[in-house]
Amino acid sequence: MNARLLRQLAVFALFCAGLCAPAAHAQTTPGTHAAAAAAWRKEFDDVCSRTEQAMSFSIEQLTVLVERCDALQPRIDRLEETQRKVYSVRLHQCRGLYAYVLESKKNEKQEGKN
Amino acid sequence: MNHRISVVFLILLFCIPLASQTGTKKKRPLPYDYGRVVISNYSESSGQPPVVFQHWIHRSMFTCRVCHVDIGFGMKANSTNIRAVDVQRGFYCGACHNGHTEVNGKKVFAACTAKPSFDEQKRCERCHSMGRKVQSDFDFFTFSAPLPKERFGNGIDWEKSEEMGLIKPAKVLEGFTIPKNQLVVQKDFDLNPKVEGMPDIIFSHKKHTVWNGCELCHPDIFMGVKKGNSHYTMVDISEGKSCGACHVNVAFPLTDCQRCHSKPVGEN
Numbered sequence: 001m002n003a004r005l006l007r008q009l010a011v012f013a014l015f016c017a018g019l020c021a022p023a024a025h026a027q028t029t030p031g032t033h034a035a036a037a038a039a040w041r042k043e044f045d046d047v048c049s050r051t052e053q054a055m056s057f058s059i060e061q062l063t064v065l066v067e068r069c070d071a072l073q074p075r076i077d078r079l080e081e082t083q084r085k086v087y088s089v090r091l092h093q094c095r096g097l098y099a100y101v102l103e104s105k106k107n108e109k110q111e112g113k114n
Numbered sequence: 115m116n117h118r119i120s121v122v123f124l125i126l127l128f129c130i131p132l133a134s135q136t137g138t139k140k141k142r143p144l145p146y147d148y149g150r151v152v153i154s155n156y157s158e159s160s161g162q163p164p165v166v167f168q169h170w171i172h173r174s175m176f177t178c179r180v181c182h183v184d185i186g187f188g189m190k191a192n193s194t195n196i197r198a199v200d201v202q203r204g205f206y207c208g209a210c211h212n213g214h215t216e217v218n219g220k221k222v223f224a225a226c227t228a229k230p231s232f233d234e235q236k237r238c239e240r241c242h243s244m245g246r247k248v249q250s251d252f253d254f255f256t257f258s259a260p261l262p263k264e265r266f267g268n269g270i271d272w273e274k275s276e277e278m279g280l281i282k283p284a285k286v287l288e289g290f291t292i293p294k295n296q297l298v299v300q301k302d303f304d305l306n307p308k309v310e311g312m313p314d315i316i317f318s319h320k321k322h323t324v325w326n327g328c329e330l331c332h333p334d335i336f337m338g339v340k341k342g343n344s345h346y347t348m349v350d351i352s353e354g355k356s357c358g359a360c361h362v363n364v365a366f367p368l369t370d371c372q373r374c375h376s377k378p379v380g381e382n
Contacts, residue, residue, distance in 0.1 A: 048291040051329050082200040089186045093329035099331040 040075040044087065047072065048094035054101040059109070062102040069095035144169065145269035146254035149364045151191045152244055156198070164244035169364050171252050174281045175217060178360075179327040183203050184290040185209050187210055189330070198226035208292055209294075217284075230365070267366045273321075285324070315374050317357075326360075335359045 047068045054062070069091060076087045149169030157164045168246070172181070181187045185206060188194040194206065201208035202225070210217065213224035222236055230238055239248050260273040261280055275281045285291070322331070335356065351358035352368055361368055 040206045044354050045292045049294050051327065052294060052323060054328060082197075082203050082205050085195070085200070089188075090183070093334070095182060096333045097329040100337070 027071060040079075043068070043072060044076075044091065048090065051094055051097050054097060057101070059105050062098050062105065065098045066095060066102060069098065090095065145258070145267070148268045148367070149173070151363075152207045153192060153194075153196065154244070155192050155195060157242055157244075160198075162238065162242040163246060165241045166181075166243045167241075168252075170254065170257070170270070173272070173283060173364070174257070174275075175283060176287070177285050178325050178364075179330065180284065180287050180291060182330050183327040184287060184292070188355075189334075198228075201225040204229065211286060264366060266369045272366070280297070314376070316376060317374070 047065060050057075050065070057065070072091055073088075076084060076091060078084075079087065146168075151167045151169070152164050156165030159181065182189060186194070187206065200206050201211070201236045204212055207225045209215070210222045211225040213221060215222050222355055226238070227234060228330065240245060240250075258268070258270050262278065263269060264272040266273040272281075276283065284325060346356040348368070350356060352362060357374070360369065361374075366373060
């Protein structure tokens with residue numbers, strides 16, 4: 001009897017948790033919410049968290065980072081208008097920096113040869 | 115020879131401030147209005163007065179990077195194209211002004227709502243304040259009184275204020291700033307002077323990166339890849355190119371020649 005009541009309570013609690021979780025989520029800031037939910041955002045955060053280390057990357061590593069940025073663009077183009085606007089600008093800055101440092105490193109290598 | 119160059123330099127030194135006074139440049143703003151931005155793409159056509167944004171209030175609490183990289187505000191007035199819906203969805207001003215984000219233990223007042231009640235109208239006015247006499251929680255003179263002084267701009271030495279710990283601009287806004295594992299900044303360097311006999315230009319990559327983030331400067335503001343390859347004149351700079359992207363409207367202004375044109379003291 002007691003065990004059954006407990007089980008019922010447990011099921012009920014699980015049910016409640018299920019109901020509450022999405023509601024609680026919706027109240028957090030869009031930034032954190034998206035980070036937990038969306039794969040594109042995880043990739044964005046991963047790629048663009050390294051801009052300040054750019055000088056320590058090799059030409060090969062920088063090339064990969066630029067390619068990963070390019071692969072993200074079509075995914076960002078499919079977002080709703082506010083996120084598309086915000087993240088297009090952020091991706092533009094992030095890609096631009098990697099491309100800039102890449103070019104600088106390529107030039108340096110050229111000069112080294114001469 | 116050397117003498118002739120320094121004479122030329124002295125003449126230039128005199129002419130530039132003069133030119134900026136007589137030219138098309140607007141008159142120098144008052145200390146509390148330096149860094150003031152009026153945002154007015156959509157407000158007026160929807161029956162709200164334009165928005166007035168003050169840098170001095172905000173830069174005392176956040177680095178430029180938080181807003182201009184992590185949130186994505188543009189570096190020119192009205193370039194961001196902020197819509198009320200964006201703000202309501204928690205972006206741009208709504209990244210902080212959403213009624214629940216706390217800064218210094220205080221919930222930041224919310225921004226735009228679709229159908230404001232009568233009580234909410236007061237809140238709208240705090241931002242949609244152009245041409246209105248609005249009560250503010252911030253008094254510039256009280257705020258700036260304890261801070262080290264500067265002759266130009268806001269009249270505040272922002273760098274020193276930070277060094278002395280009098281202001282502590284946050285480098286992170288949760289949900290917007292991407293957590294970083296480490297900060298490896300490239301080796302610092304000075305920019306080479308173009309005119310012989312002109313004192314070297316002080317520029318710290320390290321300090322600027324902490325304030326602004328690499329991606330704010332490269333490639334949008336500085337695209338020339340080779341050190342010292344892209345040359346600008348002071349006229350270009352005063353029109354907002356190069357250093358002028360920040361040092362005309364928000365960071366200490368160009369009138370402060372010696373802060374850029376002299377040898378740095380010690381290693382940065």
